[in-house]
Amino acid sequence: AQSVAQPEDQVNVAEGNPLTVKCTYSVSGNPYLFWYVQYPNRGLQFLLKYITGDNLVKGSYGFEAEFNKSQTSFHLKKPSALVSDSALYFCAVRLDYNTDKLIFGTGTRLQVFP
């Protein structure tokens, strides 16, 4: 079955430290990969996506993600965390170009402490 896994329910990091939110996927073919963020009382916001090309993708708010085909991973990273980055992060995959349907992971809550 096609799926996305976010193994950590919560990630805690001190402000100024680097952060990583993990995502692995299990799909056939070449997926399109996405990260979305949900701030409290807000809708999901697009952060970044990988379609093809450079494995390191840069997105909004200083976030980046690295596509690793051999490990089927798409971890979200940021060199220096901010308290304002605290939110719920969702990894998602779109199976191919012909569908807009997204398969999401269960989400990871990022807590950045001052």
Place this chain on the structure above:
Amino acid sequence: EAGVTQFPSHSVIEKGQTVTLRCDPISGHDNLYWYRRVMGKEIKFLLHFVKESKQDESGMPNNRFLAERTGGTYSTLKVQPAELEDSGVYFCASSQEHDRELFFGEGSRLTVL
């Protein structure tokens, strides 16, 4: 420009009652999607409209769920009769065309008691 708006933000009903959720997409967006997140689980696709037509409704859980998009503008998602397992957050999203960024609403939280 207004974003995707959803109403109500929170609804609490009893098992067996009916609830209708509404989504107003961004003006001019032909594509409209419904997703649902049950507590602590992944966000799951429910269905996809292109204008007023259902493009993909493979994620609709059962026939207690009815989605409409009359006139290709706003959409409603009716749950009748509601069951306990229907509790969750229902997200609506829209996009201008295929392969463009999805814009999500804040979600409608449904609690069935």
